[in-house]
Amino acid sequence: MDFFIQLFTDPVAFWNSHTLLIAQIGINSILASSMFVVLYSGQLSLAAPGFMAIGAYTSLLMDLHWHTPLALNIAAGLLVAGVVGVFVGLPVLRLRGVFLAIATIGFIEALRLGVILNLPITGEGLGLKNPNADPLGGINLVLGSLLVVLFLMWRLTKGRLGSAWAAIRQDELAALSQGINVAQYKMIAFVLSALLAGFAGGLEAHLNFFVDPGDQQYGVTRAVQILTFAVLGGSGNFLGPVVGALVVTSLPWVFQQAQAYINVVTGLFLIAVIVFRPQGIVGRGGLAIVKPWWWPRRNVSAPAPR
Amino acid sequence: MDQQILNAIFIGSIYALFAVGYTLVFGVLDILNLAHSAVFMLGAAITYSLVVNRGQSFWIACILGIAASAVMGLVIEHVCLRPLRRRKAPPIAALISTIGLALIIVAAVEQGQPGTFFSWLWVDGANSVAFPAGTIPNPTWHVGDLTLEASKVAIIPISIILMLVLGYVIRYTQVGRGLRAVAENPRAARLMGLDVDRMISLTLVISSALGGLAGILFGVALGDISPYIGRDNVEVRGLAVIVLGGMGSIPGAVVGGYLLGMIEVLALVVLGSNARGGVAFAALFLMLVLRPQGLFGAQLRERI
Numbered sequence: 057m058d059f060f061i062q063l064f065t066d067p068v069a070f071w072n073s074h075t076l077l078i079a080q081i082g083i084n085s086i087l088a089s090s091m092f093v094v095l096y097s098g099q100l101s102l103a104a105p106g107f108m109a110i111g112a113y114t115s116l117l118m119d120l121h122w123h124t125p126l127a128l129n130i131a132a133g134l135l136v137a138g139v140v141g142v143f144v145g146l147p148v149l150r151l152r153g154v155f156l157a158i159a160t161i162g163f164i165e166a167l168r169l170g171v172i173l174n175l176p177i178t179g180e181g182l183g184l185k186n187p188n189a190d191p192l193g194g195i196n197l198v199l200g201s202l203l204v205v206l207f208l209m210w211r212l213t214k215g216r217l218g219s220a221w222a223a224i225r226q227d228e229l230a231a232l233s234q235g236i237n238v239a240q241y242k243m244i245a246f247v248l249s250a251l252l253a254g255f256a257g258g259l260e261a262h263l264n265f266f267v268d269p270g271d272q273q274y275g276v277t278r279a280v281q282i283l284t285f286a287v288l289g290g291s292g293n294f295l296g297p298v299v300g301a302l303v304v305t306s307l308p309w310v311f312q313q314a315q316a317y318i319n320v321v322t323g324l325f326l327i328a329v330i331v332f333r334p335q336g337i338v339g340r341g342g343l344a345i346v347k348p349w350w351w352p353r354r355n356v357s358a359p360a361p362r
Numbered sequence: 363m364d365q366q367i368l369n370a371i372f373i374g375s376i377y378a379l380f381a382v383g384y385t386l387v388f389g390v391l392d393i394l395n396l397a398h399s400a401v402f403m404l405g406a407a408i409t410y411s412l413v414v415n416r417g418q419s420f421w422i423a424c425i426l427g428i429a430a431s432a433v434m435g436l437v438i439e440h441v442c443l444r445p446l447r448r449r450k451a452p453p454i455a456a457l458i459s460t461i462g463l464a465l466i467i468v469a470a471v472e473q474g475q476p477g478t479f480f481s482w483l484w485v486d487g488a489n490s491v492a493f494p495a496g497t498i499p500n501p502t503w504h505v506g507d508l509t510l511e512a513s514k515v516a517i518i519p520i521s522i523i524l525m526l527v528l529g530y531v532i533r534y535t536q537v538g539r540g541l542r543a544v545a546e547n548p549r550a551a552r553l554m555g556l557d558v559d560r561m562i563s564l565t566l567v568i569s570s571a572l573g574g575l576a577g578i579l580f581g582v583a584l585g586d587i588s589p590y591i592g593r594d595n596v597e598v599r600g601l602a603v604i605v606l607g608g609m610g611s612i613p614g615a616v617v618g619g620y621l622l623g624m625i626e627v628l629a630l631v632v633l634g635s636n637a638r639g640g641v642a643f644a645a646l647f648l649m650l651v652l653r654p655q656g657l658f659g660a661q662l663r664e665r666i
Contacts, residue, residue: 100454147651154394154609155654158601162647165598170640276598280396280461287458317479319469326462327441334451344449 059310074309075192081305082198083260088285088297089205090252095291096213097245098225100157102279103144104253106164107137109274111254112261113178116186130258137254138247145246149239161276172269183268186261194263201259202298205252209294212248221245288329290336299338364508366627372514372583374623375521379576380596381603381615382525383569389610390545390565393453397438397460398573399592399600400467405431405574406581406591407471407484413497415485420498424578431574435566438463443566444559464592472589484589492585514583521579524572525616532612541565545610602646608656617657 062070071078087104094101111133118129148159173181212218220241223231232238261267271277281304289300307322314321332343347353380402387395409427412418418426442459474484503510532538543551544561552558580595581587603622607614622642629641649656 148647151650151654154388155605155650158605159647159650161598161601162643162650165643166640166647168640170637170644174637174640271594277593284458284461287454316473317469319465320473323462323464323466323469326465327459330451330455330458330462331445331449334446334449334455344451346445346448 059306059312075195077306077309079191079195079198079263081302082195082202083256083263084282084285084301084305085202085298086198086205086252086256086259087282088289088301089209089294090249090256091282091286092209092291092294092297093212093221093245093249093252095286096218096225096294097221097242098228099149099242099245100153101148101160101246101249102157102276102283103141103160103163103246104249104282105274105276105278106144106160106167107141107250107253108257108260108278109164109167109172109269110137110140111257112267112274113172113184114254115258116184116261116267117177119186119188120184126262130255130262133258133261134251134254137257138251141247141250141254142243145243145250149242149246161279164274164279165276168269168271168274172274178269181269183266186265186267189262189265191263191265194259198259198263201255205255206294206298213294217241217244284326288326288336290333290339292335292340293338296336296338300336303337364506366631367624368508368510368514370623370627371620372517372623373626374620375517376576376580376583376619377596377599377603377622378525378616378619379521379572379579381600381607381619382528382612383572383576384600385604385607385610385612385615386528386565386569386572388604389612390541391443391456391562393443393456393460394601395438395460395566395569396457396597397434397442397464397467398569399597400464401431401434401438401570401573401592402577402580402596403471403589403592404434404467405577406587407577407589409578410491410493410581410587411484413493414491427578428571428574431577432567432571434467434574435568435570436563438570439563439566443562468589468593486588488589490586490588490591492587493582498582511583517579517583520575524575525612528568528572529612537564599642602642605646605656606649611656614656621657 062073087108090104090107091101111130113133114136115126115129115133118124118132119126124132144160144163148156148163151159172178178184213221220231220236223234223236224238224241228238267273285300285304286297287300288304289298290296304322307325308318311318311321329337332345333339334344335341380398384395384398387393387398405427408430409420409423412423412426413420416423438460442463443456446455446459470480471484472488474480474482475487476485498513500511500513502512532541540551540556540561541564543554543556544558544565548558551561576596577592580591599622603618604610604615605618606621607616607618622645625645626638626642630638633641
């Protein structure tokens with residue numbers, strides 16, 4: 057409760073004491089948008105943490121070795137993630153549903169366990185220090201870019217591209233028969249998602265003094281977390297994933313009293329939300345309530361036979 | 363090298379046993395049950411607590427551990443899956459609810475310390491523990507260069523017998539016919555007078571009991587029981603196994619389990635311990651790209 061009391065009575069103090077949380081919500085919202093793009097085009101891709109890792113390591117290594125400016129580093133990380141996205145997308149986008157999800161899990165774990173943990177330049181699993189990190193000052197950059205990303209998502213989903221994605225999501229065969237180039241539009245969504253994830257990775261590396269190649273950071277745990285943002289928030293609308301990121305990221309602060317039992321509370325919360333709003337927090341319709349079998353029913357007489 | 367091959371077979375048996383439960387649920391429901399790795403951990407944790415903290419004999423503890431896992435299967439069905447089926451939610455929603463349950467189970471075990479709310483379940487917090495010597499019967503033989511421990515050798519016949527029994531039940535009995543009917547088409551199965559909900563509950567009970575048993579065997583053979591053994595050791599590898607063998611195929615999961623054990627041990631011997639995980643996932647990626655139906659999969663189904 058303290059969380060909300062402070063938020064509404066003293067927003068300035070709230071901002072000062074929760075800057076890191078707000079920055080993390082911003083990063084997670086960009087990641088959730090990256091997941092939104094692929095889900096909106098009907099693909100269950102969990103590759104985002106892999107592209108994040110590529111964006112983060114590219115921008116950090118450029119900074120450490122060539123001392124290039126921040127904007128250039130993040131742009132380079134984003135581009136490299138996009139290029140890798142093309143090469144990963146070419147073989148895996150033939151897959152659908154759970155198969156695509158597992159193939160992308162294969163990609164992120166092969167990248168993390170096989171490449172990042174073994175290359176000398178990435179610190180061989182010990183992680184990399186980032187002496188130029190700016191945890192507090194970076195927040196303006198994060199929130200500014202989040203606004204740009206949201207505007208982009210809004211325009212894209214309203215436009216020709218968004219309509220094509222929605223058509224592919226609802227019925228791929230029907231979309232194909234209407235002359236929509238399904239393979240091309242899926243590829244655009246996958247690469248756009250890779251670019252956004254690479255961008256978020258670069259930003260996150262800039263906010264932290266240490267880049268750690270752990271499972272929580274660039275592994276399956278992170279992928280599942282990002283999927284949770286998008287599905288819990290509702291993946292039919294570009295605002296849904298952002299709301300999901302906001303809610304899930306701030307849960308530990310909202311339920312501060314739970315302390316060590318925070319994961320129990322988070323788990324209960326996830327189940328309750330998904331059971332009563334399977335379409336997500338942002339989405340059409342009200343609460344999904346099904347009367348239990350012992351609930352008294354009104355007598356409905358059967359229609360008379362004709 | 364011989365010892366390494368033996369290790370590959372031991373760990374492969376555990377992967378296979380775990381993945382059979384995973385693939386059974388996927389075959390019947392087309393849903394990935396992400397709480398399965400938490401059930402794996404729970405089986406091991408409960409058995410350990412009963413033996414070490416309550417002083418029960420190992421065999422009674424095993425039976426209770428498997429029973430608790432089976433009950434957990436019912437919990438998964440009634441809390442995470444059935445409410446979503448009633449509301450006609452998309453299959454992806456079940457991913458989130460099972461993740462939620464997995465979070466709760468792991469957090470409950472991890473918070474189990476003397477004097478806390480969950481101390482009846484587990485008292486070692488986030489630590490990794492092993493059965494103390496003498497609490498489990500574990501004779502050891504030496505054959506040539508090989509060291510054979512009963513706890514490890516026993517895994518192989520247990521897994522093979524259980525998987526044969528399961529295969530027989532599914533192929534030749536009335537219950538198995540019902541399960542296959544539900545997997546093929548739930549609506550038609552209901553129209554034929556099958557109690558679909560009961561069949562699905564049964565699937566989860568069998569699957570979770572196998573998962574819990576795999577956890578117990580893992581804890582006994584590798585001497586590593588902690589709240590994180592499911593997440594760290596089998597969650598993603600289980601996915602790799604069922605893909606290697608073909609989603610929903612039980613013989614596929616068995617062969618996939620042994621195959622993954624072999625791939626990992628080969629990578630360990632040839633490339634060193636750092637590459638072990640990376641090679642397994644690279645194999646998973648290649649398998650999906652080159653032969654998405656897996657080794658034993660007949661056809662691909664197009665659903666999310």
